[in-house]
Amino acid sequence: MGSLFRSEAMCLAQLFLQSGTAYECLSALGEKGLVQFRDLNQNVSSFQRKFVGEVKRCEELERILGKFYFISFCFVSFRGINNSLLSIDFHLSSLSHRFVSGLINQGKVEAFEKMLWRVCKGYTIVTYAELDEPLEDPETGEVIKWYVFLISFWGEQIGHKVKKICDCYHCHVYPYPNTAEERKEIQEGLNTRIQDLYTVLHKTEDYLRQVLCKAAESVYSHVIQVKKMKAIYHMLNMCSFDVTNKCLIAEVWCPEADLHELRRALEEGSRESGATIPSFMNTIPTKETPPTLIRTNKFTEGFQNIVDAYGVGSYREVNPALFTIITFPFLFAVMFGDFGHGFVMFLFALLLVINENHPRLNQSQEIMRMFFNGRYILLLMGLFSVYTGLIYNDCFSKSVNLFGSGWNVSAMYSSSHALAEVLQLDPSVPGVFQGPYPLGIDPIWNLATNRLTFLNSFKMKMSVILGIIHMTFGVILGIFNHLHFRKKFNIYLVSVPELLFMLCIFGYLIFMIVYKWLVYSAETSRVAPSILIEFINMFLFPASETNGLYSGQEHVQRLLLVVTALSVPVLFLGKPLFLLWLHNGRSCFGVSRVSVSLDFNFGEILMTQVIHSIEYCLGCISNTASYLRLWALSLAHAQLSDVLWTMLVRVGLRVDTTYGVLLLLPVIALFAVLTIFILLIMEGLSAFLHAIRLHWVEFQNKFYVGAGTKFVPFSFRLLSSKFVDDMA
Secondary structure, three states: OOOOOEOOOEEEEEEEEEOOOHHHHHHHHHHHOOOEEOOOOOOOOHHHOOOHHHHHHHHHHHHHHHHHOOHHHHHHHHHHHHHHHHHHHHHHHOOOOOOEEEEEEHHHHHHHHHHHHHHHOOOEEEEEEEOOOOEEOOOOOOEEOEEEEEEEEOOHHHHHHHHHHHHHOOOEEEOOOOOHHHHHHHHHHHHHHHHHHHHHHHHHHHHHHHHHHHHHHHHHHHHHHHHHHHHHHHHHOOOEEEOOOOEEEEEEEEEHHHHHHHHHHHHHHHHHHOOOOOOEEEEEOOOOOOOEOOOOOOOOHHHHHHHHHHOOOOOOOEOOHHHHHHHHHHHHHHHHOOHHHHHHHHHHHHHHHHOOOOHHHHOOOHHHHHHHHOHHHHHHHHHHHHHHHHHHOOEOOEOOOOOOOOEOHHHOOOOHHHHHHOOOOOOOOOOOEOOOOOOOOOHHHHOOOOHHHHHHHHHHHHHHHHHHHHHHHHHHHHHHHHHHOOOHHHHHHHHHHHHHHHHHHHHHHHHHHHHHHHHOOOOOHHHOOOHHHHHHHHHHOOOOOOOOOOOOHHHHHHHHHHHHHHHHHHHHHHHHHHHHHHHOOOOEOOEOHHHOOOOOOHHHHHHHHHHHHHHHHHHHHHHHHHOOHHHHHHHHHHHHHHHHHHHHHHHHHHOOHHHHHHHHHHHHHHHHHHHHHHHHHHHHHHHHHHHHHHHHHHHHHHOOOOOOOEOOOOOHHHHHHHHHHHHO
8 A cells, every 4th residue: 555645656658559359458457457547538528439349238138137127116116017907817717696796996986987877777686895905907017906896787779888898997897697607607717827827837937947047146246247348448439540551549648666566457457368479668858746545445445535635635735644543533632521421432333443354344335334334433443532531531521530539629618518508629628639630631520610620621621732733733734735845935935934934823732832831730739820820911011010820021022023024024025025936047945947837927937826815824823713512512512511411310219219210211311312312423523513613624725635536446346336326
């Protein structure tokens, strides 16, 4: 598998295919899936190309094979129709009335009776009997109710009228003998006929079943073969025809690492066709941008799809999917952090991973298929949620006391009654805070009334720190792009000013947060200055002196502001002026005038850079604020989980022992259902979408262009997977 850090190096190759070996060579290429063909006949309509006749014949074969799938259904329907006819004959054979008899549709009975009364003026006697089972109409195949009727009449003229009315209402009229001997003889004949028909139908059914089973064994391979033929002729229609050398010329994009496999495929095709002159290839130089190929496996494919949904990467630029494997489930877990919910999600994803080869999962409904395709994403999201749940010490909204609390709150309250009513933790009280909890948040905070105040402060600062680190990492990745594309001037004139602007303001904010955590203890926390006020004063230059976090803080902050102010004009004007300087014949950083485009437009370059700089400077502020969604969604998830526990489980646990057990089981079942649908699915989907937004907007726009075209190889494996999806 190629590198996931950057797309693979591609080259443009020219294939010279002999007319007699072209089909076999393309068949070998399709089996390996190595190349993407370029259309050399774009100016020729699809109806005027060389192999359009072969394509039409393949389409006709596809249509014929497609009809085969309906044969089984038609066979069953044919059997039902014949059984219906036998049932009709059987019912009529049991009739014991005289004169005109037959069958009529249930919906026509009332109108039929009225018509007989009006036309025959009451000189008929009509008797009806409903059949026990609905039967299929032999003409339409519709399953309907039928009625057996007997019509007694007087006079020959009335008999003609009755027969005409029966014909108008499409009744199935059967002869009715006058004597008992004749009726008995006909009944015996019908019984014999029924037995013969049953025997013929059963033998025919067995024969057809054998034929269908044998044909069904090979229909899949036939359909795939026809699709392969059609795909080969489509590719041949994209080739140009060299009349002088009597060969086909094709141009393909191929990864440089697969050139030896491409040559081997051409040799195999030539050898299978028995040609004396083999087909061959050579690489040709080009200035066109190749397609982007990033090889993935079943683990990395889901993360790569998240990145590609934003935009296929430009050729050879840094691929964010490598880092998304870690950062995406981690940021999701920051918003979703709960040990219990994460463990349930992990078990569900693990079940999908263990049974990933089960055929029913690949052919399931669309929603279930989405979960299956993202099973490894769900696996990591659940695993990271377990970790953040341990840090938050949240398990279905309850804390777990694994190592014993580091707080002794008896010194804060004189009686246990006051402690039970209200518990407000204050670390500045001597003897209360005895040490930090070994892992995550101390479980006693779950009982404190000032729990939200503490968690809000912790999660808000954590969100800012993670966001700034994430964005800074994105700017650093842009440096690797500049180094690869040999544009070192972008490092000094774009990336370095961006880093200085980011770190001098927001990196300094992280420094103040960490510095306050390390320097100020629980005893001195009340005299610690507010980070928010200190950060605002950094830009306002207050007249009166403040205590500050450390000595010399004012001078450090002014130096950082000067560096920030100097980086802005460099970011706005550095690159356009440097390119103008190169355009005038000078060289620097290994870049000369030759490297600059001949159609140089200084105004356009300046406007593009100014827009980019404004977007970056403002985006640093808005994007940092956008990462506060980590805090907001984490708080919302914890509060929803707590509300669900309070309204259901706590109520069930407080019921007395007489009825508590009977009530607790449905309460727990309802709690489980609501947990899955609200906290796991709805909240999980919300956190998933917000994590995507943080990667697409706040992270990837720092270095990722995403303006490439995806490499789509000519591969028969794509045809077989599409056929399975269509059949599903």
